[in-house]
Amino acid sequence: MAALPDLTGTRYELESEIGRGGLGVVYRARDRQLDRQVALKVLESALAGEAQLIARLEHPGIVPIYEAGTLPDGRIFYAMKLVAGARLDGYLGGGPSLAERLRVIRRVGEVLAFAHARGAIHRDLKPQNVMVGAFGEVYVMDWGVDAVAGTAAFRAPEAVLDRRSDIYALGGMLAFVLPASAAPALRAIAAKAMSTDPAARYTDAPAMLADIERFQDGLAVEAWPEPLWHRWRRFGSRNAVLLWLLAAYVSVKLLLFLLRNL
Amino acid sequence: MNKILVGLLFGLIFGALDGATAWFYPEVRSMIGGIMVGSSIKGMVVGLLSGWFARKVQSTKWGVVVGGALGLLFAFLVAATDTVNGRHPYLEIMMPGFVVGAIIGFLTQRMGAPSSAKRAAE
Numbered sequence: 274m275a276a277l278p279d280l281t282g283t284r285y286e287l288e289s290e291i292g293r294g295g296l297g298v299v300y301r302a303r304d305r306q307l308d309r310q311v312a313l314k315v316l317e318s319a320l321a322g323e324a325q326l327i328a329r330l331e332h333p334g335i336v337p338i339y340e341a342g343t344l345p346d347g348r349i350f351y352a353m354k355l356v357a358g359a360r361l362d363g364y365l366g367g368g369p370s371l372a373e374r375l376r377v378i379r380r381v382g383e384v385l386a387f388a389h390a391r392g393a394i395h396r397d398l399k400p401q402n403v404m405v406g407a408f409g410e411v412y413v414m415d416w417g418v419d420a421v422a423g424t425a426a427f428r429a430p431e432a433v434l435d436r437r438s439d440i441y442a443l444g445g446m447l448a449f450v451l452p453a454s455a456a457p458a459l460r461a462i463a464a465k466a467m468s469t470d471p472a473a474r475y476t477d478a479p480a481m482l483a484d485i486e487r488f489q490d491g492l493a494v495e496a497w498p499e500p501l502w503h504r505w506r507r508f509g510s511r512n513a514v515l516l517w518l519l520a521a522y523v524s525v526k527l528l529l530f531l532l533r534n535l
Numbered sequence: 536m537n538k539i540l541v542g543l544l545f546g547l548i549f550g551a552l553d554g555a556t557a558w559f560y561p562e563v564r565s566m567i568g569g570i571m572v573g574s575s576i577k578g579m580v581v582g583l584l585s586g587w588f589a590r591k592v593q594s595t596k597w598g599v600v601v602g603g604a605l606g607l608l609f610a611f612l613v614a615a616t617d618t619v620n621g622r623h624p625y626l627e628i629m630m631p632g633f634v635v636g637a638i639i640g641f642l643t644q645r646m647g648a649p650s651s652a653k654r655a656a657e
Contacts, residue, residue: 514595514641522634526556529627533560 278315279345285313285352296415297348301355304339311339311352326393326416327353334384336404336412356414358406365400365450374450375459375489377403379482380411382443386478388416389436396434398442399427400449430469437471440481444474447485458488461497541647542586542639543579549635550578556631563619577613581605581636582643589643602640607633 278300280287285302288310292299297316304311328338341351358364361377369377381403388395395402395416404412427449428434429441444466451459462484468474475481484494491511493499499507509516536544554574557563563570585602592598610632614625 514599515638515645518599518634518638518641522631522638525630525634529630530559533627 278313278348278350280313281345283342283344283350285311287313302352304352310355312336312355313350313352315344316349330388330391330393330416332384332387334380334387334411334413335416336414356404356406356412358404358410358412361400361403361405361446361450364405371452371455372489374452375485376409377405377411378443378447378450379485381413381446382478382482382485384411384413385439385443386482389439389478394434394436395439395442397427398439398446400446403446429471431471435471436477437474440466440474440478441468441471443478443481456488458494458497458499459485462488462494465496536647537586538589538643538647538649539583539586542582542584542589542643544582545639545642546578546580546582546585547575548578549638550575550581553578553631553635573613577609577632578635578639581609582639585636585640585643586647588640589647590649593644593649595641595644598640598644599637600640602643603633603637606636606639609636 277287278298280302284304284306286305288301288303290298291301291312297314300313300315302311302313303309327335328341331337336353336356339352339354341349344350359367364377365374381398385395385398393416395413397415398413402413402415404414406412427442427445429438431438444463447466448460448463451463462481465484466474466481475484480495484496488494491507493504493507551571551574554571555567557567557570581602584605585598588601589598592601607629610629611625613632614623614628617624617628619627
């Protein structure tokens with residue numbers, strides 16, 4: 274176990290340990306100067322890539338870095354916003370609705386799309402790295418560097434990770450958040466994103482999000498060639514009011530015709 | 536296509552189809568052309584007003600209610616000026632007119648682009 278960090282010479286005061294990741298340990302600390310709580314990540318290795326990576330990515334779904342520095346023992350630390358909320362795996366314990374689960378996945382996908390557009394790759398996307406705040410805000414944390422190999426269940430099989438590897442992990446996350454009763458179309462979206470062959474996955478995060486959106490709009494999804502009966506059922510549920518009104522019109526006409534011939 | 540055009544188009548189609556059902560009534564079959572034209576115009580007026588309403592209020596429920604009410608009103612006006620075998624065919628015109636109005640009201644809510652002012656605000 275790593276020794277508690279010596280914060281001498283910094284403006285931070287250690288309060289408690291929050292969690293451990295592949296690269297280091299995260300502590301809750303107090304910023305004496307601004308009198309606020311922060312999350313302080315102390316890296317076990319000399320890698321500072323994560324801080325630089327996140328600092329480049331300014332997005333509401335990425336926890337902002339306040340400051341980076343070096344501890345007296347030479348370890349690198351950085352202070353970031355302390356997010357009050359639950360990790361995605363814990364958040365699911367509260368039994369959120371399917372729409373809410375999909376909203377979280379869509380927010381994560383949007384963050385990925387943003388990062389990918391700036392040349393950044395997460396490399397270790399998993400439920401433990403997604404925080405859902407008290408007001409429903411979604412944060413993607415623990416942005417990876419080359420040394421991180423990903424987490425088995427969400428890691429793409431290819432040796433060299435790229436943007437499509439993040440799509441694989443996002444598919445894994447979708448499969449993870451889906452309840453047992455989830456529609457086959459949603460499972461197909463997750464399966465397509467998790468294809469062993471990277472070329473068979475969605476080309477990018479927006480393409481996957483568009484498929485999820487199509488599902489939510491009651492449209493056919495790209496990932497699932499639906500059977501005819503399912504297409505009819507989807508049409509029926511999507512146009513239920515119109516079908517009821519047309520049925521009412523036919524009924525009225527029949528009724529009038531019958532009354533006339535009585 | 537904007538919502539008023541959607542209303543006019545579906546008003547024309549459903550009005551014409553509703554008028555065409557007069558073919559099942561031998562006593563008015565000879566006047567089916569005039570009935571279809573009149574019914575189409577009634578449908579288009581309902582469609583125009585429903586489309587205008589849909590541009591102001593985006594609510595499927597209220598679209599159906601307002602469309603139905605407009606259909607009922609204009610069907611009443613038509614029935615009040617018409618006589619078949621010496622009586623006004625209120626029931627025969629107003630009941631289907633109400634449902635056709637509701638259908639048009641529904642379609643104007645579900646289809647067509649909102650007004651340019653609303654698009655700009657979004």
